[in-house]
Amino acid sequence: MRRLFTVFHALGLMLVVFSFAYLLPIVTALIYGDYILVWDFLLTMLWTFSAGVLMWLLTKRHKGELSIRHGYLLVVAMWTAMPAFGTLPLLMMIPNLSFTDAYFETMSGMTTTGATVLVGLDNLPPAINIWRHELNWLGGMGIIVLAVAILPLLGIGGRQLFKAETPGPMKDSALTPRISETARNLWVIYAGITLACILALKWAGMNWLDAICHAFAALSLGGFSTHDSSVGFFNSPLIESILIVFMLIAAINFATHFLAWRSGSLRTYLRDAEAVATLILILGSCLGVGWFLWWQGTYPEFLIALRHASFNLVSMATDCGFASQDFNQWPTFAPMWMLLLSSIAVSSGSTGGGIKMIRTLVLVKQAGREFLKLLHPAVVNPMKIGGHVIANNIVFAVLGFIFLYFVSIASLTFALLISGLDFVSSFSAVIACINNAGPGLGVVGPAGNYQGLTDFQTWVCTVAMLIGRLEIFTVLILFTPAFWKR
Secondary structure, three states: HHHHHHHHHHHHHHHHHHHHHHHHHHHHOOOOOOHHEEEEEEEEHHHHHHHHHHHHHHHHHOOOOOOOOHHHHHHHHHHHHHHHHHHHHHHHHHOOOHHHHHHHHHHHHHOOOOOOOOOOHHHHOOHHHHHHHHHHHHHOHHHHHHHHHHHHHOOOOHHHHHHHHHOOOOOOOOOOOOOHHHHHHHHHHHHHHHHHHHHHHOOOOOOOHHHHHHHHHHOOOOOOOOOOOOHHHEEEEEEEHHHHHHHHHOOOOHHHHHHHHHOOOHHHHHHHHHHHHHHHHHHHHHHHHHHHHHOOOOOHHHHHHHHHHHHHHHHHHOOOOOOOOHHHHHOHHHHHHHHHHHOOOOOOOOOOOOOOOOHHHHHHHHHHHHHHHHOOOOOOOOOEOEEEEEOOHHHHHHHHHHHHHHHHHHHHHHHHOOOOHHHHHHOOOOOOOOOOOOOOOOHHOOOOHHOOHHHHHHHHHHHHHHHHHOHHHHHHHOOHHHHHOO
């Protein structure tokens, strides 16, 4: 029980930290003269700050180091509590918005899914749009990683949190000996690339609000937009090209970006087998789908087909969720291939979701090992990726993850089917949400959104976003009897 109080103590501290996120929309509201929104955001900031302080004070005697078990519990508690507090501005400022839809919107933002239930984005107050996109940006690297950098200063260790939240199967490697320094380095790289994206989009013709919002969404692979028609609103090949570059950057392990920056050499990327596989698969698919759309007569010219295929495929494959065309109307192969890529293409340690490329490589290598073992039962054949030997315990963990991944997809899809949603919409919604990719097909396609779902269907998709962002194990382990035993 004492450890549970330690979890609540840490959660209170993180709510205090999270309350300062309201400063950006407050400044935005001041710039645009929306003084009523200034007071609304100040009020929600005060509520969040007060709740965090109260929780911290009531559990002050119980601060201390968290076990791995309670690190998992804190991760899930934070990723469910913070979206709840994030709903307050939306509920206060958007008429007739239910808590279910508001929570879906903020969960979508913080898990970088990019699915939305809102319409009329073009007419939303700038401060609200900034708030939605800031949730994207904070969730991109993970509020937990930010906590890893801050909590040690407050007397709470962070390594257990980092292991619980960090994407990918190999979580024990660190860029620097101290985990807090690792987290700070990742945030510096993340913020620096985001600034470069903002400046590039402004140079390409966006106004400052659109540039900041879309840069936040691109680097977090969050996919929110300030326009109902998403990036298609701009109809600009230059803007699309810039976003493609930064989405691909965000799809690569940020540890690799840091190591490349520290070494001053681009060869770091060539030594990252996962990054190479990610780029080859995505860029090769752009050419293939572009040719397919031109061959099918969807677009009259190959270059036009390549332009639209490249942007929308990169957006879906990296789990960003921007759209410039209604790819729901393309021949079925193209959007289904894009959904498949959303499951496997991005690197671990990136801001994307899904299985991750490293697990895909492990599965492919393991299949090869099994074939070889059938032919030569006594052979010793250790698995190697990028020159590194992959331990068997990692292989087993990957196989367990893949099993739970597909079981989760099947279970959630059946939950939507039993509620009356059609198969294409159900399956694609679950795939899009559990991969944190955003738009699906059918009624949740890029030309629509998730507004038409019932409350039950909305909560199913919300659960899918959460377990996808926390990579399934972190959430489902809380429902095992062994977790609660001493």
